[in-house]
Amino acid sequence: MRMRQGAICTLTWAEDITLNNVESFRQAMEKLLDKRADQLIVNMEGVNYINSAGLGVIADSVMEARARQKELVISGVEGSLAEIFHIVKFSSFIKLFATEKEAMDYFSGE
Numbered sequence: 001m002r003m004r005q006g007a008i009c010t011l012t013w014a015e016d017i018t019l020n021n022v023e024s025f026r027q028a029m030e031k032l033l034d035k036r037a038d039q040l041i042v043n044m045e046g047v048n049y050i051n052s053a054g055l056g057v058i059a060d061s062v063m064e065a066r067a068r069q070k071e072l073v074i075s076g077v078e079g080s081l082a083e084i085f086h087i088v089k090f091s092s093f094i095k096l097f098a099t100e101k102e103a104m105d106y107f108s109g110e
Helices: 022-034 052-067 079-087 100-108
Strands: 002-004 008-012 039-043 071-075
Touching: 008 022, 008 100, 022 039, 022 052, 039 052, 039 100, 052 071, 071 100
Parallel strands: 008 039, 039 071
Antiparallel strands: 002 008
């Protein structure tokens, strides 16, 4: 996990989300939500698998971000991760991007 802060805050999570690390993922998401930035990106480039608990963490984090007047988006959504997000219809309530640059461009209005 790597976190970058500025006007846009980015959390980079580079491992599959399983029962073994879902609590660490939840804590990382909570730290991200506590940052001062109103625009939040979770870069999941290195993630190929996410379990249902991990999906729940993302859904809860999106709702919490909205409650705090923030926007949370996911980048690095490709391959099997994109398939999982498509199956659970994540794109209906959260913006998904293939790259972190696309997410940054979205926030900067490009």
